[in-house]
Amino acid sequence: VCNCVALEARRVAIFGGTHGNEMSGVALVNLWIKNGADIQRRGADIKPFITNPRAVEKCVRYEHAHEFPYEVRRAQEINRMFGPKGSPEAYDVIFDLHNTTSNMGCTLILESSKDHFNLQMMNYIKVIPICLVLLNEHPLLKYSTSRSVAKHPVGLEVGPQPQGVLRSNIFEAMRVILKHALDFIELFNEGMEFPPCTVEVFRVSERIDYPRDANGNIIAMVHPNLQDCDWEPLNPGDPMFQTFDGKTIPYQGSCTVYPTFINEAAYYEKQQAFVTTRRETLAASGIRKA
Amino acid sequence: VCNCVALEARRVAIFGGTHGNEMSGVALVNLWIKNGADIQRRGADIKPFITNPRAVEKCVRYEHAHEFPYEVRRAQEINRMFGPKGSPEAYDVIFDLHNTTSNMGCTLILESSKDHFNLQMMNYIKVIPICLVLLNEHPLLKYSTSRSVAKHPVGLEVGPQPQGVLRSNIFEAMRVILKHALDFIELFNEGMEFPPCTVEVFRVSERIDYPRDANGNIIAMVHPNLQDCDWEPLNPGDPMFQTFDGKTIPYQGSCTVYPTFINEAAYYEKQQAFVTTRRETLAASGIRKA
Numbered sequence: 001v002c003n004c005v006a007l008e009a010r011r012v013a014i015f016g017g018t019h020g021n022e023m024s025g026v027a028l029v030n031l032w033i034k035n036g037a038d039i040q041r042r043g044a045d046i047k048p049f050i051t052n053p054r055a056v057e058k059c060v061r062y063e064h065a066h067e068f069p070y071e072v073r074r075a076q077e078i079n080r081m082f083g084p085k086g087s088p089e090a091y092d093v094i095f096d097l098h099n100t101t102s103n104m105g106c107t108l109i110l111e112s113s114k115d116h117f118n119l120q121m122m123n124y125i126k127v128i129p130i131c132l133v134l135l136n137e138h139p140l141l142k143y144s145t146s147r148s149v150a151k152h153p154v155g156l157e158v159g160p161q162p163q164g165v166l167r168s169n170i171f172e173a174m175r176v177i178l179k180h181a182l183d184f185i186e187l188f189n190e191g192m193e194f195p196p197c198t199v200e201v202f203r204v205s206e207r208i209d210y211p212r213d214a215n216g217n218i219i220a221m222v223h224p225n226l227q228d229c230d231w232e233p234l235n236p237g238d239p240m241f242q243t244f245d246g247k248t249i250p251y252q253g254s255c256t257v258y259p260t261f262i263n264e265a266a267y268y269e270k271q272q273a274f275v276t277t278r279r280e281t282l283a284a285s286g287i288r289k290a
Numbered sequence: 291v292c293n294c295v296a297l298e299a300r301r302v303a304i305f306g307g308t309h310g311n312e313m314s315g316v317a318l319v320n321l322w323i324k325n326g327a328d329i330q331r332r333g334a335d336i337k338p339f340i341t342n343p344r345a346v347e348k349c350v351r352y353e354h355a356h357e358f359p360y361e362v363r364r365a366q367e368i369n370r371m372f373g374p375k376g377s378p379e380a381y382d383v384i385f386d387l388h389n390t391t392s393n394m395g396c397t398l399i400l401e402s403s404k405d406h407f408n409l410q411m412m413n414y415i416k417v418i419p420i421c422l423v424l425l426n427e428h429p430l431l432k433y434s435t436s437r438s439v440a441k442h443p444v445g446l447e448v449g450p451q452p453q454g455v456l457r458s459n460i461f462e463a464m465r466v467i468l469k470h471a472l473d474f475i476e477l478f479n480e481g482m483e484f485p486p487c488t489v490e491v492f493r494v495s496e497r498i499d500y501p502r503d504a505n506g507n508i509i510a511m512v513h514p515n516l517q518d519c520d521w522e523p524l525n526p527g528d529p530m531f532q533t534f535d536g537k538t539i540p541y542q543g544s545c546t547v548y549p550t551f552i553n554e555a556a557y558y559e560k561q562q563a564f565v566t567t568r569r570e571t572l573a574a575s576g577i578r579k580a
Contacts, residue, residue, distance in 0.1 A: 030507075031534045059558070101452040162391040162452035168511040168532050217320075221458040242458050244321045258531035267453035268349070 007117050008092060009185045009290045012046045013082055014039065014178065015096040015147060019062070019266070020055025023166040024158060024174050025097025038175070043181045043189030051078060051096075051146055059164050063265055075146055093117075094150035095181060098172060100159035101265040102274075105230040106131045106173050109155030110201070111148060113137055116153050119284035120194045122201075124184040131177060132231060134260065134277065135201040154181070159242035160228075163265055193288040202231070202258050202277035209271040211241055211249060221242055222263045222273055230260045234276070241273070297407050298382060298580045299475050303337045303372055304329065304468065305386040305437060309352070309556070312343025313456040314448060314464050315387025328465070331472045333479030341386075342438055349454050351556055365436055366440040373439035383407075384440035385471060387464060390449035392564075393518040396421045396463050399445030400491070401438060403427055408442050408573035410484045412491075414474040421467060422521060424550065424567065425491040444471070450518075453555055483578040492521070492548050493568035501531055501539060506516060509533055512553045512563060520550045522568070525526040531563070 016029030032039050032048035039046050050056055054063050054070060064068050082091045092263060108131055110118050122133050134157070147153035161170045188194070211220040219242035226234065233256045235238070241249040251257075257276035261267060264274075306319030322329050322338035329336050340346055344353050344360060353360050372381045398421055400408050412423050424447070437443035446467055451460045478484070501510040510531035516524065523546045524530070531539040541547075547566035551557060554564075 027508075027511075027534060033454050035535075101455050160452075162455075162555050164453065164558060165391050165553055166508070167517060167553070168514045169517070171511060171534075216352075218317075218456070221317075221456050221461060224458045225552075227457060227459070244317060244461075263455055263457065265452050268454060 007287055009117065009152070009188055010044055011091045012044050012093045012182070012185060013091050013095070013150070014046065014048045014227040015051045015094060017050040017052050017056040018096055018146060019098060020052050021059050021061055021163040022097075022099035022161075023059075023164065024099050024161060024171045025129050025156075025172060026050065026056050027166055028097060028174055028178070033290035039178065039182055041186040041189070042222050043125070043186050044182070046182065048221060049082075061163070078146045079133055079149050085149040091150040093152045093154065093185065094147040095178065096145065096153065096155050097178075098155060098157045099161045099163075099170060100157050100261065101162055102260070102262045103160045103228055104132075104157055104230045104260055105142045105159070106177055107134050107157040107260070108132070108177075109134045109136055109157055111136060111138075111145070111153055113201070113203075113280075113282050115152055116285045116287055118154060119151075119199045120197065121154070121181060121184050122199045123284065124187075124194070125177060125180045126199075128176070128180060131172070135203045135280070135282075137203065174282065188287070188289055190228070191289055193286060195286045197284050199282050199284055201282055203280050205257060205276045205278050206253075207242075207270075207272045207275050208259075210268075210273045211243065212271075220247075220249060220269075226259065226274075229261060230262050230274075231258055232246060233257070234259050298576055299407065299442070299478055300334055301337075301381045302334050302382050302383045302472075302475060303308055303339050303385070303440070305339055305384060307340040307342050307346040308386055308436060309388060310342055310347070311349050311453040312387075312389035312451075313349075313454065314389050314451060314509075315446075316346050317456055318341065318387060318464055318468070329468065329472055331479070334472075334475050336472065351453070351496045368436045369439050377438040381440040383442045383444065383475065384437040385468065386435065386437035386443065386445050387468075388445060388447045389441075389446050389451040389453075390459060390551065391452055392520055392550070392552045393450045394422075394447055394520045394550055395449070396467055397424050397447045397550070398422070398467075399424045399426055399447055401426060401428075401435070403491070403493075403570075403572050405442055406577055408444060408577045409572055410487065410577050411442075411471060411474050412442070412489045413487045413490055413574065414477075414484070415467060415470045416489075418466070418470060418531060420463070423489060423491040423509045425493040425570070425572075427493065452496035477480045478577070478579055481579055483576060485576045487574050489572050491570050491572055491576055492550065493566050493570050495547060495566045496543075497562045498530075500558075500563045501533065502561075508558075510537075510539060513538060516549065516564075517553060519553050520564075521548055523547070524549050536556050 016025035223239040262274040306315035513529040552564040
C-alpha cells in the first residue's frame with residue numbers, strides 16, 4: 001500500500017467561451033454538447049459548458065462594461081452550478097479552454113503548486129511532449145477565474161490563434177490534450193495508483209509592459225528577436241522591444257527568464273507585453289482514488 | 291515624346307485605422323503624424339490620417355451598430371476633406387493601410403484594371419518581389435471604401451497579424467512598401483516617364499463561405515492543407531474544409547484558383563472563409579506628369 005493522498009474525480013466540467021472570441025474552446029464545447037462520445041469516460045460525469053454565451057454570441061472577449069452585471073450574475077450562476085467554491089459539493093475538476101495570439105503552443109495552467117492531483121495529471125499528460133505547465137500561483141488569482149470554483153482547476157491555453165479565428169491545428173491540439181487529461185481521470189477512477197513524481201513548471205514571475213510615452217501610448221513593439229519566442233530563455237541584455245523609430249530596448253533583468261504570453265492581443269489593455277517565468281521542479285505525492 | 295497618359299500626383303493621403311484593430315497601419319500613421327520625415331517627398335503633399343479614431347480608441351474594427359451614424363458622418367467628412375469623389379479637387383492618391391489575420395503577405399489592392407497610374411505604381415513597387423496585386427473590380431465596391439474618394443485608391447493589406455496585435459515584422463513590411471510607393475510618386479512628379487508595361491494581378495472571382503448547418507452555425511474549419519496557403523493554387527478535388535468530426539470537404543470548382551483572405555477573422559460575419567482569384571496580366575499604358 002502506497003503512502004498516497006486519496007481523492008476523487010467524479011464530477012468534471014469542460015468550460016469553453018470564458019472569452020467569447022477564443023474560438024477553439026467554443027467550437028469543441030459546442031461539438032461535445034451535441035455529441036459527447038469523445039469525452040465520455042468510465043467513472044466520471046463530464047459536462048461541457050459554455051461559460052459566457054453572450055460574449056460567444058458577439059464573438060468578443062467580454063460583454064461590454066455597461067453590461068458588466070451580466071458577467072457578475074453569470075459568475076454567481078457558475079458558482080452555484082459547479083461550486084460552491086470551497087464546499088464538498090464543488091466539482092472535482094474543471095478544464096477551462098482558452099486560446100492566445102501568442103506562440104505558446106499547448107500550455108496547461110495551474111493555480112497551486114500543492115495540488116497533487118493536478119500535478120499528477122500534468123505528469124500524465126506530458127507523456128505527449130507538446131505541453132508545458134504554467135504555474136500562476138497568486139492568492140488573489142484564485143478568486144478571479146471561474147474555473148477556480150472546482151477543487152482542481154486546470155486552464156488550457158493554446159496558440160497562436162487570432163481572436164475570432166478557428167484554426168484546425170489548434171482545435172486538434174486542444175482535442176488531443178483533453179483526451180489525455182480525461183484518460184488520466186478514467187485511469188484514476190478505475191483505481192490506478194500514481195506514484196510520487198516531479199513536474200517541471202514555469203512559475204509566473206513578472207509582468208512586463210510595453211514602453212509608453214507620458215500619455216500612456218505605446219512607443220515600441222516586441223522586438224523581432226523576442227516575437228514568437230515564448231518559453232525560450234531571455235537573458236539580461238537580450239533585445240526585448242523595438243521603438244517605432246528603430247531603437248532596440250534590451251531586457252534589464254538580473255537573470256535568465258522564460259517569457260510567455262508574448263504579444264497577446266487581450267493584454268494590451270492590461271498593460272502587459274509578456275510575462276516572465278522561472279523554471280521550477282515541483283514534487284507531487286502519490287495519489288489514488290478515495 | 292512617348293504616347294503617354296498624362297496625370298498628376300500632387301496630393302496624397304495615407305489612411306490608417308479604417309479598421310481600428312488593424313494595428314500596423316494605426317501605428318505607422320500615428321508615427322508619421324508626429325514626425326513626417328519618413329514620408330516627405332519632393333513635389334507631393336502627403337497627409338497621414340486616422341480614418342476612424344473612435345474605432346482606434348476602442349481597438350475594434352468598427353463602431354457598434356447603434357452608433358452607425360458616426361461612421362456615416364465620418365465617411366461624409368472624409369469625402370469633403372479628400373474628395374469630393376469624382377471631382378477635380380479630389381486627392382490624387384490615397385493609400386489605405388490594412389492588416390489581415392490571413393497569411394497574405396504584402397498585398398496591394400486595386401479597384402480598377404484601367405487605372406494606368408496605379409498599374410505603373412504596382413510595376414514599380416514590384417521591384418521588391420514581396421508584393422502581390424489583388425484586383426477587386428466591382429461597380430459597387432467603388433462606393434464602399436473610403437479610399438475610393440481619391441482618383442487613384444490603393445489598399446495595402448499585410449498579414450498575418452491578429453486583430454489588436456502589433457507585430458514588428460508586419461509594421462516594417464508596410465513601412466517598406468509605402469517607401470517604394472512614395473518613391474514612385476516622387477520620380478513621377480520629377481517628370482520621369484514610365485513606359486508601357488504589364489502587371490500580373492489576381493482578380494477576385496468567388497467568395498466561399500464556411501459549411502454551415504441549418505441554423506447558420508459553422509460546421510467545418512479551413513482544412514490544414516489550405517490554412518496559410520494564400521496565393522497557392524487550389525485545384526478541383528483539393529481539400530478545402532475539415533468538419534469538426536474529421537471529414538474532408540474538397541474544392542468543387544471547375545478549374546484552378548488562387549485563394550486568398552483565407553480564414554480572415556473579420557470575414558466570419560460576412561460568411562466568407564476565403565476568396566478565390568484568377569491570375570491575369572494587365573497592360574498599363576506609359577505615363578508621365580501632366
